Amino acid sequence: MRAFFVALLGLFTAISATNAQEAGPKVVTDIAPVGALVAMVLGDEEGVSVLLPENASVHSFSLRPSQARNLQRADAVIWIGPSLSPWLERSIENLAPDAISVPLISVPNTLKLIIREDIGFIEHEHHGDHDEDHEDAAHDEGLHNEDAEEDHEGEGHEEDDDHDNMINAATADPHAWLEPNNAVVWLDEIAHVLGEIRPEFREIYAANAQVAAGKIMITAAGISEKLADVREIPFLLAHDGTQYFEHAFGVAAQAAIRDVNDATPSVRRLHDLGQQLEDAPVSCVMLDNESGYKEITLPSGEMPDRFGTLRSMGQGQTFGPDLYIAMLNDVADTFVTCLKP
Template identity: 30%
Template sequence: MTPPLLAALLFAAAPVRAEPPNVLADTAPVQSLVAMVMGDLGTPGLIVAPGTSPHDASLTPSEAQALTEADVIVWTGDALLPWLGESIASLAPQAEVHSLLSTDGWEPLPADGDDGIDPHAWLDPEVAAAWLGHIASALSQADPEDAETYRRNAAGAAERLATLGADLRQRPAPLGETGYAVGHDAYRYFGRAVGLAPAGAIAPSDGSEPAPSDIAALRDLVASGQVRCLLLDAETDPSWADTLAEGAPLSTATVDPEGLTLDPGPDLYPTLIANLTAALESCLGA
């Protein structure tokens, strides 16, 4: 038997390594968490296009096609993206679907005005760390061969988020005597993580029109000096700052809780939280 023939026979007998699963995530923060867990094994796709708010999104033909090809879909859940669930069910019946809001190991907060769950849970690094473990389990079910890598990556990422959470609790805390308001009611988890809950919100978390009573209450808080900072995001008209202040001191800071302005990838989530913390710290200290 000649050496080339032997080599060919050995190659043919060797087991073929399966490719990692084709993974999709719904939003940029979730995609970042999934990317941390996947590491060098692959890059998860993103359903909601970069720079697009999940509240305003709709599926493009290419995004719909991506759903039909997915092996695993990790998404926040119906409470954040009610328009996506039906598309997943119809276009991706073959995929393993994992809703992070339906997992355990973290403490949900109630949504404003109803009995549901506030869906903005990624804004608490402790919640995100718990989600890393669930993501690793989901990927391990689809790809048992790489299960140890997923678990190891998730553990390393969780340590990084623990450090991030500790920093989050320490930095703005000395400024806690000054209250802050937010553009829409999406920062309860962040307020819990930082130890400084927002004093109020201009609009509900679903982006509906502000209630006159809520605006009047915020005006009173600003006029009395109890609120000196307003966090503005892409869904908030900046002219609300003038409406609320009416001559009273009110600092503003622009924040990006959904990572709309950040490059997708494993560093997006830590950068998002660090930027949000720095913005609050600057606004409260102004």
């Protein structure tokens, strides 16, 4: 079935967005993975501007004059939301009041996970049927796209909907792009918004979104297989920024040094973390560009056996339509390398 779907993707990829780009929308995004999703729908990266530089912290960034000018010219601003990029909310109001603002964390049917307040994540939820879920999702995206909106509202989301009703955009963990199913939901919304700006290209955008969704779900199925042998191996996070990837693929974070907002840990937090790791030691520590850590000494005074550097913003990837999938694969490979015994 996968071979059939890959062939189907090849057929749809023949759809050209060249004419669309000649008069395409000007879209500003906060982070590169979101920009890549927009580029997938447009057909290429032309017309897409990403505000956050590769190694900057999304939690504390401020606009440069050239970026402010890009924002002023935007037809749409597609971003995660103020919980991830608080610096962008006021800038949109002041510099781009006429642009369509799309905070993706608030898009209907987006899975939102509540911010983890505890030091340790003992009650991590494991998902035993990731391979089957992602294989089924890939099949559904390829063969039943005409019912995509209905599928997003119904199939496989009943429990998520009940959970989601208890969480709003302000209380949700904002790192939601690391859940591939959210990316698929957002592709539909991006195609809709771009189609409102350029109605003459609406069908092209919708077709591109269909192809992109299928590619992402095939990638997710492959990642599930790749991570099968390391799912139960606990690890320590420098920054609590992978909850959605954990939810999607079942890897098991034990604890995080810095919280979801990347705040400097308090003495109390470090003390509690030491107790957590004494009860459940880890051999792998996942760093990221945001945390600023080059290396970490565990509260016990010991060094972990292995480090991995997560590039969940697409660092090191060439910006364009392929960046989102490349980022997912890179994050998965980092987990495998660090966790594999």
